[in-house]
Amino acid sequence: MKLRIQANSLRLRVSPSELARFVETGMLEETIYLGPGIGSELTYSLIRDGHRKRLDVRASPGYLHVLVPAALARTWSETEQVGIEAEISLGVRGNLSLLVEKDFACIDRSDAENADTFPNPRLSLVC
Numbered sequence: 001m002k003l004r005i006q007a008n009s010l011r012l013r014v015s016p017s018e019l020a021r022f023v024e025t026g027m028l029e030e031t032i033y034l035g036p037g038i039g040s041e042l043t044y045s046l047i048r049d050g051h052r053k054r055l056d057v058r059a060s061p062g063y064l065h066v067l068v069p070a071a072l073a074r075t076w077s078e079t080e081q082v083g084i085e086a087e088i089s090l091g092v093r094g095n096l097s098l099l100v101e102k103d104f105a106c107i108d109r110s111d112a113e114n115a116d117t118f119p120n121p122r123l124s125l126v127c
Contacts, residue, residue, distance in 0.1 A: 001028050002103060003044050003064075008090070009097035010057065012046055012066055019102065022046060023077050046100065048073045055086035055098055066100060076100075 002013040014022065022028050026048035034040045044064040049056075052069040059065070068076075072084050083101030090096055 001030050001044075001046065003030070003032075008094055009099070010064075010066070011099040011101065012044075013101055013103035014046070015103050019077055022048065022073070055084050055088075055100065057088060057096065057098055066098065068100060 001015075001018050004011040004013070014028065018028055027045060029043060029045040031041050031043040034042065039062065042062060042064065044066070046066050046068060048070050049067045050070040052067055054069060055072065056067045057065065058067065068084060075081060076084050082104075083099055085097070085099045088096040088098055
């Protein structure tokens, strides 16, 4: 699972094998270590939630959880729908743009670099 953070936007990109695991277990989790000391890690997860009506995010020190409503997760995983997105109000801090999407093969990367990605629908287009 790839995590991209830019300004007030958060994007998770999920490979086909990860999507299959998410469908089966309802959760994906990764940890990035930002230093050698205890507490320098960030664990981020994608969690299917049967009680939610829309995409949401929960954060606490060292943890970032993206919560996906079960119905949206099912539609996303069973169709060609590329992603699920939401704008989440942060009150006086503005909005957080949240996007969870399928990870497509990059047009300018090798087959090895594109392993375990969804076929890119633009692959046949000339740039």
